[in-house]
Amino acid sequence: MTKSDGFKLLGTAASPFVNRVQFVLNLKSIEYEYIVENLACKSELLLTSNPVYQKVPVLIHANKPPIPESLVIIEYLDEMYPDVHPILPSNPLDRAENRFWASYIDNKFFPLFEELRKTPDKEEKEAIKKQIIEGSQLLEEAFVKVSKGKDYFGGDDAGYLDVVLGCFLAWVKFVEKRNEFNIIDEVRTPKLKKWVNRIWSHEAFKDVFPGSETLMNLFMMLQTHKPPRKI
Numbered sequence: 001m002t003k004s005d006g007f008k009l010l011g012t013a014a015s016p017f018v019n020r021v022q023f024v025l026n027l028k029s030i031e032y033e034y035i036v037e038n039l040a041c042k043s044e045l046l047l048t049s050n051p052v053y054q055k056v057p058v059l060i061h062a063n064k065p066p067i068p069e070s071l072v073i074i075e076y077l078d079e080m081y082p083d084v085h086p087i088l089p090s091n092p093l094d095r096a097e098n099r100f101w102a103s104y105i106d107n108k109f110f111p112l113f114e115e116l117r118k119t120p121d122k123e124e125k126e127a128i129k130k131q132i133i134e135g136s137q138l139l140e141e142a143f144v145k146v147s148k149g150k151d152y153f154g155g156d157d158a159g160y161l162d163v164v165l166g167c168f169l170a171w172v173k174f175v176e177k178r179n180e181f182n183i184i185d186e187v188r189t190p191k192l193k194k195w196v197n198r199i200w201s202h203e204a205f206k207d208v209f210p211g212s213e214t215l216m217n218l219f220m221m222l223q224t225h226k227p228p229r230k231i
């Protein structure tokens with residue numbers, strides 16, 4: 001780690017949105033203090049630093065105002081440290097395309113996982129699984145276009161979309177196993193399948209991914225405990 005600028009990150013281990021920020025902090029070799037948040041009993045620090053959403057992650061940079069929302073945080077870090085492992089492309093059109101797919105992932109693709117968890121009905125579950133598979137095929141096409149034939153969405157190394165989608169891979173695996181279907185596989189999404197292996201073993205990511213026990217604990221908490229706000 002090279003920089004120590006007084007960063008504090010409020011988070012929980014099983015949160016992909018928190019992992020997303022950790023990926024970027026690691027890519028940019030930024031030291032930070034990790035403050036574990038209990039979402040079942042939120043701290044005063046979380047409630048005052050993210051009063052609008054009351055969610056993790058929140059990044060606190062020295063004595064500046066806290067920054068909530070994972071995408072806002074990672075773009076802030078990219079703007080603050082443009083010379084160390086830039087994650088967004090320099091071309092405005094490429095940047096727009098990256099942001100478009102990030103919005104698709106956060107607002108359309110990943111929410112389907114939550115819908116699948118909440119739906120007790122078998123037929124509805126099958127319909128949601130189909131939508132998730134269709135979504136993964138769209139993401140395969142996005143990968144082909146954005147990566148321009150290279151190993152990552154970001155080109156030769158991990159960039160913005162590698163972080164934005166990569167943070168969900170532990171959950172993808174968990175959901176695949178629990179619901180007995182493949183979201184990313186050799187036949188329908190061959191390029192993404194190879195990309196997944198690269199992300200799992202990437203130096204900046206591999207130690208951040210939560211284990212299956214951590215995911216199961218959060219999953220059980222969500223099933224039994226109604227969070228004060230929508231997760």
Ligand SMILES: N[C@@H](CCC(=O)N[C@@H](CS)C(=O)NCC(=O)O)C(=O)O
Binds near residue numbers: 017
């Ligand atoms: N759009 C937010 C989503 C963050 C989010 O959903 N965080 C969850 C943990 S995975 C949370 O803090 N939930 C607490 C709650 O809903 O009360 C981001 O990108 O940071």
